[in-house]
Amino acid sequence: MNLRYSESEERFRGELRGWLDKVLPTVGPPPASDDWPGRRAYDTAWQRMLYEAGYAGINWPKELGGRGASPTEHLVFLEETERAHAPYVGVNFVGLLHAGPTLIAEASPEQRSRYLPPILRGDEVWCQGFSEPGAGSDLAALRTRAVRDGDHYVVSGQKIWTSHAEVADFCELLVRTDPHAPKHRGISWLVLPMDSPGVEVRPLRTIYGTAEFSEVFLDEVRVPVANRVGVENDGWRVAMVTFSFERGTAFVSELLQSMELLESLVGIARSTRDGAQPWDDLGVRRELGHLAADLDALWSLTKRNVTQASRTGVPGVGGSVFKLHYSEVRHRLGDLALRILDRAGLSFDDLGGARSGEQVKGWVHALSISIAAGTSQIQRNILGERVLGLPRER
Amino acid sequence: MDFELSEDQEALQDAVRKLCAGAYPMATVRSLEAHGGVERDLWRRLADAGVFSLRLPEPDGGVGLGSSEAVLVFEELGRALVPGPLLWSHLGAAVVDGAASGELVIGGVERRGQGGPQPLLLVEHLAALDRLLVLDDAGVWELEPTAVKGELVPHPLDPLTPLHAVQELPPGIQVAGPDTAAAWRLEGATFAAAILLGLAEAVTDMAVAYAKERQQFDRPVGSFQAVKHILADMLVRAEVARAAVYAAGAHLDDPGVGDVLRAVTGAKLMAGDAALANGKACIQVHGGMGFTWEVDAHLYLKRARVLDTVFGSTQAQAEVMAALI
Ligand SMILES: Cc1cc2nc3c(=O)[nH]c(=O)nc-3n(C[C@H](O)[C@H](O)[C@H](O)COP(=O)(O)OP(=O)(O)OC[C@H]3O[C@@H](n4cnc5c(N)ncnc54)[C@H](O)[C@@H]3O)c2cc1C
Numbered sequence: 001m002n003l004r005y006s007e008s009e010e011r012f013r014g015e016l017r018g019w020l021d022k023v024l025p026t027v028g029p030p031p032a033s034d035d036w037p038g039r040r041a042y043d044t045a046w047q048r049m050l051y052e053a054g055y056a057g058i059n060w061p062k063e064l065g066g067r068g069a070s071p072t073e074h075l076v077f078l079e080e081t082e083r084a085h086a087p088y089v090g091v092n093f094v095g096l097l098h099a100g101p102t103l104i105a106e107a108s109p110e111q112r113s114r115y116l117p118p119i120l121r122g123d124e125v126w127c128q129g130f131s132e133p134g135a136g137s138d139l140a141a142l143r144t145r146a147v148r149d150g151d152h153y154v155v156s157g158q159k160i161w162t163s164h165a166e167v168a169d170f171c172e173l174l175v176r177t178d179p180h181a182p183k184h185r186g187i188s189w190l191v192l193p194m195d196s197p198g199v200e201v202r203p204l205r206t207i208y209g210t211a212e213f214s215e216v217f218l219d220e221v222r223v224p225v226a227n228r229v230g231v232e233n234d235g236w237r238v239a240m241v242t243f244s245f246e247r248g249t250a251f252v253s254e255l256l257q258s259m260e261l262l263e264s265l266v267g268i269a270r271s272t273r274d275g276a277q278p279w280d281d282l283g284v285r286r287e288l289g290h291l292a293a294d295l296d297a298l299w300s301l302t303k304r305n306v307t308q309a310s311r312t313g314v315p316g317v318g319g320s321v322f323k324l325h326y327s328e329v330r331h332r333l334g335d336l337a338l339r340i341l342d343r344a345g346l347s348f349d350d351l352g353g354a355r356s357g358e359q360v361k362g363w364v365h366a367l368s369i370s371i372a373a374g375t376s377q378i379q380r381n382i383l384g385e386r387v388l389g390l391p392r393e394r
Numbered sequence: 395m396d397f398e399l400s401e402d403q404e405a406l407q408d409a410v411r412k413l414c415a416g417a418y419p420m421a422t423v424r425s426l427e428a429h430g431g432v433e434r435d436l437w438r439r440l441a442d443a444g445v446f447s448l449r450l451p452e453p454d455g456g457v458g459l460g461s462s463e464a465v466l467v468f469e470e471l472g473r474a475l476v477p478g479p480l481l482w483s484h485l486g487a488a489v490v491d492g493a494a495s496g497e498l499v500i501g502g503v504e505r506r507g508q509g510g511p512q513p514l515l516l517v518e519h520l521a522a523l524d525r526l527l528v529l530d531d532a533g534v535w536e537l538e539p540t541a542v543k544g545e546l547v548p549h550p551l552d553p554l555t556p557l558h559a560v561q562e563l564p565p566g567i568q569v570a571g572p573d574t575a576a577a578w579r580l581e582g583a584t585f586a587a588a589i590l591l592g593l594a595e596a597v598t599d600m601a602v603a604y605a606k607e608r609q610q611f612d613r614p615v616g617s618f619q620a621v622k623h624i625l626a627d628m629l630v631r632a633e634v635a636r637a638a639v640y641a642a643g644a645h646l647d648d649p650g651v652g653d654v655l656r657a658v659t660g661a662k663l664m665a666g667d668a669a670l671a672n673g674k675a676c677i678q679v680h681g682g683m684g685f686t687w688e689v690d691a692h693l694y695l696k697r698a699r700v701l702d703t704v705f706g707s708t709q710a711q712a713e714v715m716a717a718l719i
Contacts, residue, residue, distance in 0.1 A: 001462050262719070266719050286709060321629065391613070392617060
């Protein structure tokens with residue numbers, strides 16, 4: 001047990017810091033959240049910069065174009081990029097954090113060499129087409145069907161809540177290839193080019209007021225059989241691989257951002273409003289202290305998860321433990337922020353001279369953390385059944 | 395960075411777990427109520443296993459290990475619900491001859507602030523002690539327990555932690571200065587957190603086992619989501635606390651890795667949270683059985699309450715944390 005970073009890890013940190021200090025001043029401010037083409041251009045340009053400097057796919061194997069860094073170096077990378085306020089993965093989220101790793105684990109050599117390099121270069125953007133209107137938590141109930149026609153699948157159905165679909169080039173798509181098999185057994189994992197005829201993307205307005213995700217309609221879309229990853233009807237297992245990455249290190253940047261959000265909230269609590277400081281309220285002070293302890297503990301848990309992943313090669317159930325507690329901490333943080341802000345919390349804009357907007361956005365964001373990538377209820381089922389070994393309900 | 399137990403640490407953890415299973419099975423633990431929580435032979439077995447001498451340097455007859463290891467030991471002692479002045483005998487081994495070997499049983503109490511109204515002063519296990527240590531801002535003081543006038547509290551919440559209400563502590567002799575006192579506050583909080591972590595884990599295991607076994611509506615109650623989710627939350631609280639407590643141990647051993655006070659404060663807070671919430675949840679999962687003296691669940695929750703009040707409560711730690719952010 002050793003929390004100290006090794007010399008070579010610190011050397012890596014130093015190099016990275018030097019590079020970030022040099023390039024970040026050349027990166028402009030991010031575009032408005034409803035400017036999709038702008039967001040794509042911004043996020044992929046950053047990915048390109050990482051690629052050219054040798055930092056793309058930091059933890060991907062070298063032979064697949066990554067840097068082959070250890071899990072701890074990956075952690076250092078996330079720490080440093082957050083600390084320096086570098087752009088976040090943004091629209092590259094799916095490609096870099098879970099479609100890519102799934103392809104690395106499950107795809108054929110041809111598929112890897114076709115799809116992985118453009119993700120790393122920031123040339124191609126991916127989205128995730130798993131959820132359907134009738135299949136969210138019960139994902140295996142999905143109905144989008146793919147019927148074999150020669151060397152193509154003909155795909156029809158509807159996906160929903162597809163983040164970044166508007167600007168994606170490819171979609172990791174789950175389809176039903178055998179309607180007669182038990183529901184977990186008839187599913188396949190396909191790579192869908194988003195410009196295929198028959199694909200229609202309709203943005204959905206979220207509770208932010210802007211479009212963060214879309215509905216995707218699929219009408220007799222022809223997808224080459226060669227785009228299937230893994231064996232036909234074995235897609236559920238492949239999807240489980242995707243989930244382990246989705247719930248793995250994907251939350252590190254989130255956590256670091258939350259720590260900054262808390263710091264900023266402390267600043268707001270300590271500033272005087274209407275002749276009083278929220279900080280003078282013992283209850284407020286204690287809850288802020290408590291949240292700091294929670295976030296610190298989650299950071300320690302992250303380090304344990306990373307160490308475990310580096311020993312086993314895959315993210316463990318630590319991801320579900322993390323996500324569940326993290327979701328609750330973010331809800332508490334958001335609720336406290338709005339309590340402190342009082343009427344300054346009634347807008348996404350900064351009001352009354354405080355950086356209140358980000359707190360309000362944080363409060364709204366918390367509402368999605370306990371839903372996206374498996375709701376808190378589903379995480380509890382996973383922990384109860386797969387870790388504690390409790391019997392299934394039915 | 396490698397935030398996992400080493401093989402030696404795993405072996406130590408295993409050895410203490412076995413020691414506790416052998417020396418402190420639950421029937422024995424319960425029987426200690428008649429002895430005020432401390433039985434000399436058993437105490438000596440803890441000492442022989444190095445529980446008190448663990449962090450003393452080898453030339454002084456100690457084991458020469460660090461706080462990271464002590465955390466693992468106390469976690470196991472908590473899991474087994476071992477009663478007695480464990481923390482004070484461990485800390486006191488550095489200043490009182492005979493404590494490390496288990497010959498003497500050392501208790502202690504924290505004295506906060508001088509002057510002004512004295513808060514309620516409760517001394518644990520007074521009747522079983524050979525020495526009483528008093529920790530305050532000026533240092534550590536050693537007292538003869540017989541010189542301490544106090545009244546036995548008739549119905550202590552934790553039956554295995556007897557209490558004396560004490561009006562005033564005699565002056566005693568100084569055995570360590572303010573630096574030691576400050577260090578002990580951090581170490582005491584960390585090892586108390588480790589015991590709390592062990593309690594949180596033990597009640598999780600107990601509740602899970604019961605939920606797999608107890609049938610209602612023709613199936614194990616653990617298959618009902620309403621129960622399953624309580625158990626999943628227990629697991630999460632214990633795992634999050636574990637990360638915080640192990641980190642605190644590692645910070646004490648290597649203060650260069652970060653803010654020690656912050657790590658310790660967070661650990662005590664998170665472990666206190668976990669032990670208290672899990673203790674209650676364990677009773678809930680046991681239903682009516684959980685409310686009986688017979689089922690052990692209440693003993694863990696009550697011990698958690700005792701430990702939450704020493705070396706900084708969750709409330710107090712939340713405020714310390716607030717001052718650090
Ligand atoms: C911001 C955001 C982004 C997203 N991005 C994507 C994306 O890019 N791609 C994608 O495929 N999906 C995406 N999703 C979808 C997400 O994965 C689903 O919303 C989620 O899995 C829940 O499914 P659902 O919305 O159908 O809710 P439902 O499954 O209908 O759940 C409704 C309620 O019932 C509860 N519930 C359901 N089943 C159980 C059960 N067995 N036990 C206990 N409670 C249960 C749920 O917890 C919830 O409270 C996104 C969602 C959000 C919010």
